[in-house]
Amino acid sequence: MDAKHTGKIYGINGPVIYLKGRTGFKMSEMVYVGEERLVGEVISLDKDRTTIQVYEETSGLKPGEIVEGTGDAVSVILAPGIINNIFDGIERPLEKIAQASNGAFITRGVSVDSLDLDKLWDTHMTVAEGDALQGGAIIAEVPETHAIVHKCMVPPDVEGIVVSVVPDGQYHINDTLVVIETTEGERKELSMMQKWPIRVPRPVHHRYSARVPLVTGQRVMDTMFPLAKGGTAAIPGGFGTGKTMSQHQIAKWSDADIIVYIGCGERGNEMTQVLEEFSELVDPRSGNPLMDRTTLIANTSNMPVAAREASIYTGLTLAEYYRDMGYDVAIMADSTSRWAEALRELSGRLEEMPAEEGFPAYLASRLSAFYERAGMMQTLNGAVGSVTIIGAVSPQGGDFSEPVTQNTKRFIRCFWGLDKSLAYARHYPAIHWLTSYSEYLPDLSAWYADNVSPKFVDYRNRLMNILNQENSLMEIVKLIGSDVLPDDQKLTLEIARVIRLGFLQQNAFHKDDTCVSLKKQFGMMDIILYLYKKCRELVARGMPMSVLKAEGIFEKVIAIKYDVPNGELQLLDMYKVDIDRFYDTVIEKNA
Structure with a gap:
């Protein structure tokens, strides 16, 4: 060069x-x-x-x-040392920058290595002399953290025959591990390190359609609006509605192998809180620190806007690299609105013709190029890995009709719309069931049928139907009050309340409610719908709603989320017995 x-x-x-x-x-x-x-x-x-x-x-x-x-x-260095690290927008480690800078702020022009060149890594070689290698082939394995084994790969554009291999041992990331002779007769030395341009997607062998859900343990996401592994989701919401906290819950509890958290243009104090909290979180899977499978990219709102624009692509490239090893990677981009604002500022400086609300005309194509890099792939070495993108959107004033939200909706298939009134009512996650949607549900229904229950999607649709009925009835209630409604409609409102409080609302600080297995989610739906069926029979027999509510059964079903631990799902069977007892009691008292 x-x-x-x-x-x-x-x-x-x-x-x-x-x-x-x-x-x-x-x-x-x-x-x-x-x-x-x-x-x-x-x-x-x-x-x-x-x-x-x-x-x-x-x-x-x-x-x-x-x-x-x-x-x-503009490229990133790909090698062991990425996980459990905190970078700025162009892959410079903040810890090393802090040592090289004076004071709390980043010094301009500071030049530090992206990854530690002095650290020795335990290396187990997986190839031998005479092996034919193609792009993506794994040449060595390095335990990067307790949770992640780093698989050192041949760069995608290189292939040839191995002519020499080092023995297992401790090596630096830039030490030569393997020498291969390419088809042109040229000798190439391969180390643990690769360099890759951030704006170029890494090549794959094959892209799969959505077929496996990203299980988050959050009921409103997993049951009502599921996201597939390799899928794309947006979490839009106004200030204080819980975008960042929703992403934290997904990062901690989802079944992704690796988390890449991109703090793009967020407030400095909020980013500091993220960095401090992530370093303290314990991975519920292994009991080790969550940082053992996390990498953070911090780009605060007072950093230069151009670096904010690059940080999204830096995070994506790191995620694609780990996907190529066969891992499921989830990217949290917080927030794509700040990234779009960086595009707008740069576009204004370049005196380009502005489009809607001053954003550049190419906003939609940039958003599509970002979200299109998600997917579940068969990698060049035959493994299956995925990159799932969850982008927070911060529309000004919570207005979902603004350009970033509207253009994002064109390229994502899962929309978790946060609602200010739910957040102010302390209903978390504040994802509103009427503004949210997921197009992955038909694709994932076969997985739910095989792994949870054939009735799972049907039950979910029935809950959604009750919530939609409640919305229609609330228009009447607001005008003339609920007393004029017939008892069957009063029952619909009561069951909808049970669904909202007992199923959709979740307590992140309760040990049994912060993360819920799909089996328990199905069991809760089963009991709510069984209660609805039995109450409908009672109402059909002329029992007034006031009698049904007096028995306290609705409050008991709402409390299932706290009273049934994840490991003791057999306790759910007792609730149907209680509902049958309630049914018999009401008939006896009013015979």
């Missing part, structure tokens, strides 16, 4: 700088700007002007300073 191309700064406009004349730079090339060697990327080229976006603060830069090309696109 030719790294000798240089140019001189001609103009500066915030994070955007201009060079005059022919520089020889390539589109999307990474460059070093000025005496402090700030990191930048070429975003526009014409015959006599080069435009560069700078990922660091540009105050103090002046015309005439030198810009030096690297010959490479």
